[in-house]
Amino acid sequence: MIEIKNLNKTFKTEVGTVEALKNINFTVEDGEIYGIIGMSGAGKSTLVRCINMIEKPTSGEVRIDDVDLTKLQDWQLRNIRRDVTMIFQSFNLLMQKNVRDNIELPLKFAGVNKKKSRKTVNELLELVGLGDKASAYPAQLSGGQRQRVAIARALATNPKVLLCDEATSALDPKTTGQILELIRDINKKLGITVVIITHQMSVVQSICDKVAIIDHGEIVERGKVSEIFANPKSEAAKRLVFPERQEAIVASESSETIEVLFNESETTHAPLITSLAQDKGICASIIYASTKSVEGKAFGRIVLEVPNDPKIVDDAVKYLSAAHGVTVTVGSSKYRDDKKPIENNDIGGDANV
Ligand SMILES: Nc1ncnc2c1ncn2[C@@H]1O[C@H](COP(=O)(O)OP(=O)(O)OP(=O)(O)O)[C@@H](O)[C@H]1O
Ligand SMILES: [Mg+2]
Incomplete structure (x- = not known):
């Protein structure tokens, strides 16, 4: 040891x-x-x-x-x-x-x-x-x-x-x-x-x-x-697991982002976003989505853009959090500590290889 x-x-x-x-x-x-x-x-x-x-x-x-x-x-x-x-x-x-x-x-x-x-x-x-x-x-x-x-x-x-x-x-x-x-x-x-x-x-x-x-x-x-x-959980881990995220996410000032991590293979994002619209009347745009397979299990991350209204954000978070195998975070994707694009040879650049 x-x-x-x-x-x-x-x-x-x-x-x-x-x-x-x-x-x-x-x-x-x-x-x-x-x-x-x-x-x-x-x-x-x-x-x-x-x-x-x-x-x-x-x-x-x-x-x-x-x-x-x-x-x-x-x-x-x-x-x-x-x-x-x-x-x-x-x-x-x-x-x-x-x-x-x-x-x-x-x-x-x-x-x-x-x-x-x-x-x-x-x-x-x-x-x-x-x-x-x-x-x-x-x-x-x-x-x-x-x-x-x-x-x-x-x-x-x-x-x-x-x-x-x-x-x-x-x-x-x-x-x-x-x-x-x-x-x-x-x-x-x-x-x-x-x-x-x-x-x-x-x-x-x-x-x-x-x-x-x-x-x-x-x-x-x-x-x-x-x-x-x-x-x-950490910014560094997110950068590694989802290296595309830094370039992909650009949310406008009048909107809020909600990051949804799927950590159970049974859950897929499409029905959840559709039912959020049907059940709660909240239309979220998907501004980033990525899935990958580790040890035979599917993992995924999507970032949703919703209007920057506390009630809508709160309702959406409660609804999404209730789904099985899902972790929800508000706003974290919108604020990035490093806006530089990732170079080919740099960290995580081949994470999907
Ligand atoms: N002998 C040394 N004298 C002074 N600074 C050093 C020395 N060796 C490493 N460093 C510094 O320590 C830090 C860590 O270096 P290290 O070589 O461990 O990084 P690394 O993660 O292996 O990077 P890379 O992926 O480029 O190989 C760097 O800031 C480096 O400049
Ligand atoms: Mg080294």
């Missing part, structure tokens, strides 16, 4: 201090695939580097199986880094060494004898599907194959935890899917706990059990992936 308690990290630079992590708390159970998602600069890499102590936290605890890593000496941390290994966006392979030698490297450092390490490398090559590439050099491999080598190297010391920092961000969607499938396979077969750092909601959606959303160095929301999708 990984327990992060009251973790803070401050960088001192020539131009001042950067509070990269502020009072971070979360727990990853053994065997879980845990996602940490946030925008560029949110503190994701700093956080994951604190988990294996490449970066020393300013304060707080990083407990793995009840051992607080912040209290350990450097020589003890070297052993820990065999139990907690990492893969990166840029693969970090040694270009002048072939696939076999890259995978063998951590075994060499650990003093494993040649015969045993050869056997381990052969098994790892099979596990990651590179049985025929042992003598190839990284320059002769595709991005997906390079990441497979990096995964095999990370598994060489038989770790308990695999940390992945944007491990699929340099790959095309199909290769991303294959690498995520491999990570899920490894998690199931070897029982390794996986922490995945990403800016892509699609990665969290397809592989993670739980997720923490990090924004400006703080965890603003965390929980089961299906629950966050069903009912995102």
Whole structure:
């Protein structure tokens, strides 16, 4: 089990201090695939580097199986880094060494004898599907194959935890899917706990059990992936789950917006809006609608525009709130803290992939 308690990290630079992590708390159970998602600069890499102590936290605890890593000496941390290994966006392979030698490297450092390490490398090559590439050099491999080598190297010391920092961000969607499938396979077969750092909601959606959303160095929301999708509460979570919303919603001054989240697969929005008109005489315009499927359940969000009359708003909210599996919020969609359009490569931009 990984327990992060009251973790803070401050960088001192020539131009001042950067509070990269502020009072971070979360727990990853053994065997879980845990996602940490946030925008560029949110503190994701700093956080994951604190988990294996490449970066020393300013304060707080990083407990793995009840051992607080912040209290350990450097020589003890070297052993820990065999139990907690990492893969990166840029693969970090040694270009002048072939696939076999890259995978063998951590075994060499650990003093494993040649015969045993050869056997381990052969098994790892099979596990990651590179049985025929042992003598190839990284320059002769595709991005997906390079990441497979990096995964095999990370598994060489038989770790308990695999940390992945944007491990699929340099790959095309199909290769991303294959690498995520491999990570899920490894998690199931070897029982390794996986922490995945990403800016892509699609990665969290397809592989993670739980997720923490990090924004400006703080965890603003965390929980089961299906629950966050069903009912995102923080502005950052809403931005991730419904990335289109910022561009889509423009309500006029004389109107009010009502946001309706559907978190039960049986409920669909069309009959509800029709019955609001029939039963209450309130004609709401749909100014935004989106649905998506997570773990086989349908989730959706619509934003309605109604006249800015307190009685109408109140009546509509009461009526909509009474429906099964629906969460209703007034006005929140109208006020946005960031009106910039989302760039293609930016957070959540591929949430529907
Ligand atoms: N060594 C350092 N010295 C000073 N500031 C740093 C250092 N490392 C990170 N930071 C700052 O800490 C903040 C968090 O950076 P971090 O790399 O963790 O973000 P990130 O979420 O991984 O972003 P990205 O998605 O772009 O990789 C940023 O403001 C960054 O400038
Ligand atoms: Mg990063």
